[in-house]
Amino acid sequence: GTNKFYTNLVINSQDLMVYPLPYALYWSKSNYYGFGVQHINLDQRVFGTQNTNNPGVPSYYYDPTNNGEIIFSATSFDEDSMEMKVTDMNDMSALVSLSSSANDEINHLDIPLVQGMGFATAIYNGNLNPLLNSLYGFKELTLETSDALLSNVLKYRATLLNGIEWLI
Numbered sequence: 001g002t003n004k005f006y007t008n009l010v011i012n013s014q015d016l017m018v019y020p021l022p023y024a025l026y027w028s029k030s031n032y033y034g035f036g037v038q039h040i041n042l043d044q045r046v047f048g049t050q051n052t053n054n055p056g057v058p059s060y061y062y063d064p065t066n067n068g069e070i071i072f073s074a075t076s077f078d079e080d081s082m083e084m085k086v087t088d089m090n091d092m093s094a095l096v097s098l099s100s101s102a103n104d105e106i107n108h109l110d111i112p113l114v115q116g117m118g119f120a121t122a123i124y125n126g127n128l129n130p131l132l133n134s135l136y137g138f139k140e141l142t143l144e145t146s147d148a149l150l151s152n153v154l155k156y157r158a159t160l161l162n163g164i165e166w167l168i
Contacts (some may be wrong), residue, residue, distance in 0.1 A: 006094040006113060009086045018111045021079040023120050026066050027084050027096075032133040033077040035098060035111050036068025037120040041164075068165055070158070071133040072122035074109055076100040118156050132168070 008016035009027065017026045028036040039061050047058035081100045088095040092115040099108040105128035126132050137160065144155040144167070156168045 004089065004091070004094075005115060006086060006089065009084070009096065010089075010092070011141070014084060015066075018113065020115050020117055023063070023117065025096075025111070025113065025120065026064075026068070028066075028068055028071050028073075029082070030136065032068060032071045032073065033082050034071045034073030034131070034133065035077065035096060035109070035122070036066065036071045036135075038064075038067050038069045039164075040064065068133070068135045069160060070107060070120070070168075071119055071135070072111060072120075073133055074098075074100075074124070075129040075131050076107070077131075126157040132158075134158075134160055134163070 005020055006018050008014070008018050013029075015029050017024045022039060024038050024040060028035050028128050046062040048060040048062065049056060050060075051060055052059035077098065077100060083099050083102045083104075085097050086094055086096065091095045094113045096111040096113060097108045098111070104126075107128050109128060110123040110125065112121055112123075122130075139159055139161045140157075140159040142157045142159075144157050146155070149155060158166045158168055160166070
């Protein structure tokens with residue numbers, strides 16, 4: 001099928017954003033290697049009114065792209081050793097897999113994409129060492145505690161240098 005939400009991951013350079021909403025994701029292939037996730041807040045949207053015959057009426061709309069607030073990665077990923085494949089493509093979902101070498105069935109990072117997904121998820125398989133990056137940088141990482149959490153579950157609050165908070 002064509003015109004699926006994940007099409008940007010299978011055409012051209014494969015690094016354009018996909019929008020399963022409310023998140024936007026992309027394959028990050030330079031500087032930080034992995035899969036970038038961003039959430040576009042209302043204050044980041046730009047409505048322009050330049051070159052219009054209707055003053056005060058927006059003539060264009062812009063959202064920032066490829067601004068990985070969180071980038072799921074692994075210590076073994078770099079410019080020369082990172083492969084991506086997209087499988088299990090359906091109308092509302094797809095599975096992205098990143099690995100250091102083509103067809104590594106043991107050590108790979110899976111990112112399930114589902115339209116309307118409530119969480120961005122990365123599943124580390126094999127002996128991958130997780131690595132989280134951010135284009136904005138991390139200001140603080142705080143362990144969250146709750147009686148509702150199982151004893152083997154850890155949650156962290158990551159505060160980025162731009163003030164945005166993510167739960168990990």
